[in-house]
Amino acid sequence: MGSGKPAWDAATPSSLESRFFADDGLWRDAPLLTGQSSFDPLPDVRVIMVTGGEGFIASWLVRHLVAKYPEAYTVISFDKLDYCSSRHNSRMLEDRPNFHFVHGDVTCQTDVVDCLKRFKIDTIFHLAAHTHVDLSFGNSYAFTKNNVLGTHVLLESTIGVGTVTRFFHISTDEVYGEVDTEKGDLKEHSLLDPTNPYAATKAAAEMMVTAYARSFKIPAVVVRMNNVYGPHQFTNLLQRKMPLFIHGDGKHTRRFLYAGDAADAFDTILHRGELGQVYNVDSRDELSNFELAKKLLDTFGLTDTDTWIRWTRDRPFNDRRYAVDGTKLRKLGWVQRVSFEEGLAATVNWYSKFSGWWGPVDNTLLAPFPVLKGGHVVAPETSRKTEEHAAVGAQVDGGATLNRETACNGVEAGSKKRKVGLMA
Ligand SMILES: NC(=O)c1ccc[n+]([C@@H]2O[C@H](COP(=O)([O-])OP(=O)(O)OC[C@H]3O[C@@H](n4cnc5c(N)ncnc54)[C@H](O)[C@@H]3O)[C@@H](O)[C@H]2O)c1
Secondary structure, three states: OOOOOOHHHHHOOOOOOHHHOOOOOHHHHOOOOOOOOOOOOOOOOOEEEEEOOOOHHHHHHHHHHHHHOOOOOEEEEEEOOOOOOOOHHHHOOOOOOOEEEEEOOOOOHHHHHHHHHHHOOOEEEEOOOOOOHHHHHHOHHHHHHHHHHHHHHHHHHHHHHOOOOEEEEEEEHHHHOOOOOOOOOEOOOOOOOOOOHHHHHHHHHHHHHHHHHHHHOOOEEEEEEOEEEOOOOOOOOHHHOOOEEEEOOOOOEEEEEEHHHHHHHHHHHHHHOOOOOEEEEOOOOEEEHHHHHHHHHHHOOOOOHHHHEEEEOOOOOOOOOOOEOOHHHHOOOOOOOOOHHHHHHHHHHHHHHHOOOOOOOOOOOOOOOOEEEOOEEEOOOOHHHHHHOOOOOOOOOOOOOOOOOOOOOOOOOOOOOOOOOOOO
């Protein structure tokens, strides 16, 4: 037997860097963004743990629950503060008695059990994950560790502590794999057929949840979501005067849901959903990557696609399209409220004011083709190269994307010279 560290330890990006705690006060000027729904509180829900609570989507849920249910629910944001999170996402809640941040790792049972016991958690929303699809092609062990082992540890800890009466596992439409245009939208019972390492880990995590629900009667619900976009996501870098990248032919489509609508979907499932069920969360706004790029350029008043769009090679495998049917959720009363135009305008407006939200990331997280090195997410080339090609007009010979769940959702992997795009 070799004496080295397990592969996934070597591949795990560092967290706990001081920049995640640094407080430059930017959040003080930021609006408190939430969804729009609210329900009569459930009497047996008191303390809700949201894993990954300092990331993009989970922070929308955290702010929503804290702001909409100040008397009824206490919300614990549990996060290891990985490379794409920001404490700014919840700092505006810190003077509220029903909010707490816990710095912890879901792969560490001690961290999880301590949190469950300390706060007597009765409800878990599990969103912590590695989500950057492009990183998953080259650093997949970290995805298995955080997404599969992390879910496993959370489930085991839930059984051990015994206080949790609702476990919501947040998954993705990517677990179904790609869906041909001539096929109908997929319902919740459709076969899971993931095609990239990220999606495979999300499907595997779901299997753990389903198995634990059967074996140990964990009161679980699985939620599979379309692409989510909005403020607080690492996205839309045009204001940094960087062109957008499109993988392949630009015809891949995705359906886009505003993050406030996603928060409403979670809120609806919490209050009206049935334990033991799976719910798709869908969107009516399906766009190709090229259409999305053009809409973004329009928003910035930019018309010259040759200057502002760079075409790159495709991912090793890139699902042409995802298509889920959210009828079951809509029957609970959820509606998609925010139109794509409205959501995009709100997103661009927010980023024009808060582009420094994640600190000085241009040469690391926003670098063209970030890689995991020595436990850190870094630019694969020297910062000299990054700067050399930072201005519009630099040549590009490889690829990035306009795609989704590129966690820190705007970071791309692919080429030697490059440029960064946007993500949604
Ligand atoms: N972004 C999308 O379009 C989308 C669509 C469908 C489903 N999802 C799912 O929603 C969830 C959130 O996605 P996101 O885009 O907001 O991701 P994100 O990358 O912005 O946030 C993930 C958060 O999880 C935290 N985290 C990662 N590993 C952890 C660990 N081991 N312990 C504790 N915290 C950890 C990170 O620090 C980060 O704050 C994920 O589970 C993802 O699979 C996302």
